[in-house]
Amino acid sequence: MNPSRQFQFKSVNYTGMAAGPRVIIMGATHGNEVCGTKAIRRVMEEIDSGRLHIAAGSVTFVPIVNPLAYAKVERSGDRNLNRDLFPKENPQDFEDHVANWLCPLLGQHDVLLDLHSFNAAKGEPFVMVGPRNNDGPLQPFKHEEQERALARILGVRRFVDGWLATYGDGVKRRSRNAGELETVLRYGVGTTEYMRSTGGYALTLECGQHDDPAAPEVAYRAIMNTLAHLKLVDAPAPAPIPLEEMEALSMVVVHDKQHADDRFTRQWASFDPVAEGEQIGVRADGTPVVAEFGGRILFPDAKANANSEWYYLTRPNPEFGR
Numbered sequence: 063m064n065p066s067r068q069f070q071f072k073s074v075n076y077t078g079m080a081a082g083p084r085v086i087i088m089g090a091t092h093g094n095e096v097c098g099t100k101a102i103r104r105v106m107e108e109i110d111s112g113r114l115h116i117a118a119g120s121v122t123f124v125p126i127v128n129p130l131a132y133a134k135v136e137r138s139g140d141r142n143l144n145r146d147l148f149p150k151e152n153p154q155d156f157e158d159h160v161a162n163w164l165c166p167l168l169g170q171h172d173v174l175l176d177l178h179s180f181n182a183a184k185g186e187p188f189v190m191v192g193p194r195n196n197d198g199p200l201q202p203f204k205h206e207e208q209e210r211a212l213a214r215i216l217g218v219r220r221f222v223d224g225w226l227a228t229y230g231d232g233v234k235r236r237s238r239n240a241g242e243l244e245t246v247l248r249y250g251v252g253t254t255e256y257m258r259s260t261g262g263y264a265l266t267l268e269c270g271q272h273d274d275p276a277a278p279e280v281a282y283r284a285i286m287n288t289l290a291h292l293k294l295v296d297a298p299a300p301a302p303i304p305l306e307e308m309e310a311l312s313m314v315v316v317h318d319k320q321h322a323d324d325r326f327t328r329q330w331a332s333f334d335p336v337a338e339g340e341q342i343g344v345r346a347d348g349t350p351v352v353a354e355f356g357g358r359i360l361f362p363d364a365k366a367n368a369n370s371e372w373y374y375l376t377r378p379n380p381e382f383g384r
């Protein structure tokens with residue numbers, strides 16, 4: 063099958079009469095994560111029927127970012143779109159074609175809300191935020207305040223930051239030379255990282271488990287709150303979640319599988335608490351793997367290959383939002 067004969071890319075823009083930010087809201091960046099698609103269609107229907115009015119700025123909706131993955135009802139078409147997301151001169155796989163359409167589109171916007179869902183059997187929604195303001199080489203950024211203010215009105219209470227820096231530390235440990243390092247760091251760029259690289263800010267909202275009927279509701283509430291918060295619609299500004307109700311976590315360290323036979327000693331799920339010294343797994347040679355500090359485990363991957371990410375450890379981040 064030649065996907066170019068079967069698929070096209072679709073975005074719908076609504077532009078208000080008054081000045082305001084250019085917002086882009088996306089679903090199905092991963093094809094089996096459809097809560098955003100459903101919520102976007104619901105909001106578009108409200109606008110098209112006249113019940114909701116874009117008064118200022120503009121909003122672009124992308125109901126399905128990755129149509130091949132969506133048609134397959136799988137995370138990826140040919141590969142994970144949320145890695146190595148750059149325009150490609152010689153597009154090879156389907157996601158390269160998505161990137162050549164999507165990256166310029168992102169570049170025309172100021173704010174991205176990317177709506178995802180997760181695989182874990184349990185767990186509450188959470189939002190992934192970008193770095194603190196910095197002018198470092200990895201991910202320079204100057205919109206920390208606006209980005210975190212937006213995160214706090216989405217309607218969720220759990221926040222995670224520090225992904226790219228932690229991922230980058232893991233890459234540095236694995237890399238043998240600077241060229242390889244740069245290549246692999248580029249590999250860490252997904253939709254939000256690309257958006258920040260073009261001068262905007264961006265959030266990934268994980269709305270709940272893939273099949274949870276509540277997830278499209280979480281996504282819908284986040285879209286409506288975003289439109290109100292950024293004043294694209296005439297609606298009261300949503301109140302930010304109080305600091306004392308937030309659970310903010312920073313990714314601190316990623317541990318790799320060193321050998322394919324390294325294994326967890328129990329079935330971990332994202333956000334499971336771990337105590338300092340608690341055993342997490344065991345290396346192939348029998349060496350125990352223990353938590354070097356207390357916190358929560360994130361993205362444990364029992365099926366990881368040798369020399370790739372096995373699990374992340376986070377710790378509470380009392381600085382978030384202050």
Ligand SMILES: [Zn+2]
Binds near residue numbers: 091092095178179
């Ligand atoms: Zn996803």
